[in-house]
Amino acid sequence: MPARRLRLAPSLLSADFADLAGAIRAVEAAGADALHLDVMDGHFVPNISFGPALVSAVRARTKLPLDLHLMIERPLRYLESFRQAGGDTLVFHLEAKDDPREVVRAAHRLGGQVGAALRPGTPFAEVEPLAEELDQILVMSVHPGFSGQKFLADVLPKVASARALVDRLGGTADVSIDGGVTDVAAVEAARAGATFFVCGNSVFGEGSVPENLRKLRVAVEDGAARAVR
Ligand code: DX5
Ligand code: ZN
Numbered sequence: 001m002p003a004r005r006l007r008l009a010p011s012l013l014s015a016d017f018a019d020l021a022g023a024i025r026a027v028e029a030a031g032a033d034a035l036h037l038d039v040m041d042g043h044f045v046p047n048i049s050f051g052p053a054l055v056s057a058v059r060a061r062t063k064l065p066l067d068l069h070l071m072i073e074r075p076l077r078y079l080e081s082f083r084q085a086g087g088d089t090l091v092f093h094l095e096a097k098d099d100p101r102e103v104v105r106a107a108h109r110l111g112g113q114v115g116a117a118l119r120p121g122t123p124f125a126e127v128e129p130l131a132e133e134l135d136q137i138l139v140m141s142v143h144p145g146f147s148g149q150k151f152l153a154d155v156l157p158k159v160a161s162a163r164a165l166v167d168r169l170g171g172t173a174d175v176s177i178d179g180g181v182t183d184v185a186a187v188e189a190a191r192a193g194a195t196f197f198v199c200g201n202s203v204f205g206e207g208s209v210p211e212n213l214r215k216l217r218v219a220v221e222d223g224a225a226r227a228v229r
Pocket of ligand 2: 011036037038069178198
């Protein structure tokens with residue numbers, strides 16, 4: 001089986017908001033594969049982060065793919081604005097108030113890639129009927145809303161189920177893991193079949209960005225090489 005592409009996506013939520021341009025330059029220079037942007041509306045999650053204006057400011061600074069994690073109650077209302085702002089992948093939550101199938105269709109109509117995210121407590125079965133139409137399945141390993149939380153290892157079986165399903169469908173969808181992804185957790189997620197790793201504090205927290213990304217890269221390659229199949 002050809003090696004799967006493993007991608008690291010630093011989450012800007014953990015960066016210094018007063019120096020996002022500097023954060024973007026740092027992760028680009030260190031070889032990040034995408035940027036993950038956490039949009040929070042204060043309803044779907046208790047926190048409020050940023051909206052389309054910030055996404056377009058980021059878009060103007062980088063050619064990296066922008067992975068938008070929409071932690072918002074009404075994704076349908078905002079898909080177009082976020083797509084126009086420059087989002088490449090629009091990742092909505094299955095637990096949001098809009099019909100998931102309609103969200104997927106609308107995102108595709110806008111020409112974007114589309115992902116569906118599951119909160120830690122949401123059973124994998126919820127995403128199964130949609131899987132064929134998705135470019136990404138995002139398994140949350142913390143309760144959405146804040147960076148810097150501890151990785152919940154009990155979501156790993158969902159990563160494995162997502163991997164098995166994507167493989168069975170013969171698809172190329174990414175299986176993403178988001179929340180508390182340290183280098184230790186990254187090994188386990190990669191072993192379980194994740195291919196897209198969202199990393200906030202493990203990139204922008206302690207240590208230097210290049211060294212942190214290097215450690216994460218080693219971790220995901222190591223995990224993937226020991227993948228459980
Ligand atoms: C949490 C967000 C995450 C977060 C990750 O709701 O979805 O993307 O920024 O940050 P860390 O890696 O620090 O948990
Ligand atoms: Zn996120």
